[in-house]
Amino acid sequence: ILNVEQSPQSLHVQEGDSTNFTCSFPSSNFYALHWYRWETAKSPEALFVMTLNGDEKKKGRISATLNTKEGYSYLYIKGSQPEDSATYLCAFYSGYSTLTFGKGTMLLVSP
């Protein structure tokens, strides 16, 4: 059973704060790490697919880094806005047919 851990479980920040959360995954049999954003009552939205150690990806104010040797990825949000409020999920792909998800980090950004 693959163990994908996300921390913190939840986070409450003020508008304008920058924040980051962590996804830990097995460092062996690594193929890819996916990040998703899931807003309430909507579909989970794909943010990044990361495959290479040291990879860094950016989408607007959101960026992510990847360390496959030590088995972690960070997601950063710069200048958080209320519309960033969502659950952020990471998912690990080990070469089998499916993704193993973490439990998510629930972010609330207050105006």
Add this chain to the structure above:
Amino acid sequence: DTGVSQDPRHKITKRGQNVTFRCDPISEHNRLYWYRQTLGQGPEFLTYFQNEAQLEKSRLLSDRFSAERPKGSFSTLEIQRTEQGDSAMYLCASSFGGGGSLIQETQYFGPGTRLLVL
């Protein structure tokens, strides 16, 4: 809208009843996945289709669960004799797999069907 759609969005049923959910993937996607999310957990894999072939089933998928994708387009997930433990969000996702490797594939999710078994 060309995203993944699921129907119904919500379902309340009594224990012992059968329920069926439908997923319509993005039209050109050949792969389709079902996941289940219970409270406080991330989505957990249930089953996976490539075109009409069901290629993998999780141990979570008991014999009360059956999934089909008859023409390689939409899929249905049926739960027979529902139990209270089946209460969850059922998510469908689709992707386009071109050459066998799923490494770079992004799975596109639908909004889910929330099931409550009383």
